[in-house]
Amino acid sequence: MxxxxxxxxxxxxxxxxxxxxxxxxxxxxxxxxxxxxxxNKDKCIHCLTCxxxxxxxxxxxxxxxxxxxxxxxxxxxxxxxxxxxxxxCPDKIKAITMEEExx
Amino acid sequence: xxxxxxxxxxxxxxxxxxxxxxxxxxxxPDVVAAYPITPATExxxxxxxFVADGKVPTEYVAVESEHSAxxxxxxxxxAGARAMTGTSSQGLALMWEMLYIAAGLRLPIVMAxxxxxxxxxxxxxxDQSDTMGARDAGWIQIYSENSQESYDNMIQAxxxxxxxxxxxMVTTDGFIISHCMEVVEVYPxxxxxxxxxxxxxxxxxxxxxxxxxxxxxxxxxxYFEHRWQLAEGMRNAKQIVLDVAKEFKNKFGREYGFYExxxxxxxxxxxxxxxxxxxxxxxxxxxxxxxxxxxxxIKIRVYRPFxxxxxxxxxxKVKAFAVLDRADSCSGNFAPVYLDVVSALFxxxxxxxxxxxxxxxxxxxxxxxxxxxxxxxxxxxxxNQVAPSKTVEYINVRIK
Numbered sequence: 001m002x003x004x005x006x007x008x009x010x011x012x013x014x015x016x017x018x019x020x021x022x023x024x025x026x027x028x029x030x031x032x033x034x035x036x037x038x039x040n041k042d043k044c045i046h047c048l049t050c051x052x053x054x055x056x057x058x059x060x061x062x063x064x065x066x067x068x069x070x071x072x073x074x075x076x077x078x079x080x081x082x083x084x085x086x087x088x089c090p091d092k093i094k095a096i097t098m099e100e101e102x103x
Numbered sequence: 104x105x106x107x108x109x110x111x112x113x114x115x116x117x118x119x120x121x122x123x124x125x126x127x128x129x130x131x132p133d134v135v136a137a138y139p140i141t142p143a144t145e146x147x148x149x150x151x152x153f154v155a156d157g158k159v160p161t162e163y164v165a166v167e168s169e170h171s172a173x174x175x176x177x178x179x180x181x182a183g184a185r186a187m188t189g190t191s192s193q194g195l196a197l198m199w200e201m202l203y204i205a206a207g208l209r210l211p212i213v214m215a216x217x218x219x220x221x222x223x224x225x226x227x228x229x230d231q232s233d234t235m236g237a238r239d240a241g242w243i244q245i246y247s248e249n250s251q252e253s254y255d256n257m258i259q260a261x262x263x264x265x266x267x268x269x270x271x272m273v274t275t276d277g278f279i280i281s282h283c284m285e286v287v288e289v290y291p292x293x294x295x296x297x298x299x300x301x302x303x304x305x306x307x308x309x310x311x312x313x314x315x316x317x318x319x320x321x322x323x324x325x326y327f328e329h330r331w332q333l334a335e336g337m338r339n340a341k342q343i344v345l346d347v348a349k350e351f352k353n354k355f356g357r358e359y360g361f362y363e364x365x366x367x368x369x370x371x372x373x374x375x376x377x378x379x380x381x382x383x384x385x386x387x388x389x390x391x392x393x394x395x396x397x398x399x400x401i402k403i404r405v406y407r408p409f410x411x412x413x414x415x416x417x418x419x420k421v422k423a424f425a426v427l428d429r430a431d432s433c434s435g436n437f438a439p440v441y442l443d444v445v446s447a448l449f450x451x452x453x454x455x456x457x458x459x460x461x462x463x464x465x466x467x468x469x470x471x472x473x474x475x476x477x478x479x480x481x482x483x484x485x486x487n488q489v490a491p492s493k494t495v496e497y498i499n500v501r502i503k
Binding site: 020021 | 207208209210268306314315316317318319321324325328329331332335336
């Protein structure tokens, strides 16, 4: 069973509805996904088009041994399965495919 | 007539608008965003001239509407600036949704507001329909009887708003105060600056080292808590208003509170009203007192937060009273100020015979005779010679 979130009282909340930055990281919204992008490491040319287009910053990148930025995977904690990455991946490459999310 | 009280003060002849602009120059806010509207135009026109002449370092934003004026003021305030604006009537009406946002975000914006009738029919003259309509927006409302009060209220409003974290509007009656040349005592720039102090917001969006989100959606689980906070903020603002008034008296010598009592100590009949009509009422009281009618006045200065218990206590001893409203809420019931006063009395277990009059809509004159008639009827009500009216009454309007 899901643990009940502790809700703050008026006395605990900052006045005027201030929210500290970056709180979206606390909510693993990847559970909304019905289609899952699967990344093929061997096909990928690391053009970063998927990284540019991803609306949820769910394409993971890192510098490789030559300090070139490369794709390292997909952050399934936040990916909502919109499929933009698979669509925008260059036609000749198609390193990302969308698959049914298994329960 | 205003007399010099502050040793370093200077007696000048100024209209309400001129002196409100003067207060704004002395307060020297970081940002003013405004759009002109009669009868408040002069306030921002004079102020923009101060900016153009280099007499104040404020960033002046000329916008395309009052909705934009309030939006820009909100933007400046969340960025961390001391922000002000000025408007009237339709302009305030166009600011509507932004007024609630300024209050909900707890932004200490100060607005110079000149009371004017709302359309239709179009009318540029003074009544309080505009700000009475904004009475539930979460703004502190301070009304002024004359130019001196509008000047003093503007200076105090900055401190009140910033301590209470609530936007505050200071009002004058359109044309009657805004355009009437009066004797006013102004204080030296440096003394006003020292009184209002420097604005140090706890959080500011331009403080990029401490980023935060403002104005996010809150649904069933959090919205209510923040609205409670706002209502509580308004309740707590009462003490802040009194503290700032005390500080102001200590510095400049003039005494202010939630309301002014005029000859209330032994009053048997009283009028409660707001704004410039209070001056006329005081004159009538002096005349009636010579004829043996023990008349008194409560002139409300701070309408939001409403000083309910205090007014109930001060009205408790009169035999009959009337509330004179310069706005009609068209509710089929009574006008706004009367409803506040009567609910305050009821909550305090006080039952006094009373009447509610709507007067002066669209700048319609209210004379000493009109006010004397109200007192004369109150005197008869107090002596059980006539019964009070059970519906709202109107002064100086041709009904039949």
